[in-house]
Amino acid sequence: MTPVSSHSPLRTVQVLGGGNAASSAHVRSLAAGLVARGVRVTVCAPVEADHTYDFTGVGADHVHVPRSSDPGSVAALRAACTGADLVHAHGLHASFRTVLALSGRRTPLIVTWHDRARADGPRAHFLRVLERRVVKAATVVLGTTSALVDRARRTGARDARLA
Structure with missing residues (x-):
């Protein structure tokens, strides 16, 4: 008889x-490495991203989560994150929706900023509000450049690191 793991x-x-190309390829690589180490991985992304990057092909589960403009995206994320030991969001908009989805939960959140969202006028103010909300909720903020790490620290990140 095979012993049953206690956890x-x-x-x-x-x-x-x-699902921009850089972050989607990064997530596919992360998923492959984690699955190879015995971690159960769920990738939440629009269905088109799975068709293009084949997350399921590397052993991850895929959950279709509509783009940010869809009001059902936060509810879909909340359901997908139930029981997760760790959630890792990629990009500002995905991170903000994940913060909303994890509201009231103690699940650790890692956020990776792959690039900086740019805007002028009222939209620039809105993006700064999103950034502040995300960095305050994140356990760790990873930036792909030192400028992004510095921005996360200036915005209030408790722990910001170069990725």
Whole structure:
């Protein structure tokens, strides 16, 4: 008889927003590495991203989460993150929706900023509000450049690191 483990494997949820090429390829690579180490991985992204990057092909589960403009996206994320040991969101909009989805939960949140969202006028103010909300909720903020790490620290991140 095979011994039964006293604990289930670690479960992580990777959250993509619009699924730009850099972050989608990064998530596919992360998912492959985590699955190879016995971690259960769920990738939350629009269905088109799974068709293009084949997250399921590397052993991850895929949960369709509509783009940020869809009001059902936060509810879909909340359901997908239930029972996760760690959630990792990629990009500002995906991170903000994940913060909303995890509201009231103690699930650790890692956020990766792959690039800086740019805007002028009222939209620039709105993006700064999103950034502040995300960095205050995140356990760790990873930036792909030192400028992004510095921005996260200036915005109030408790722990910001270069990724």
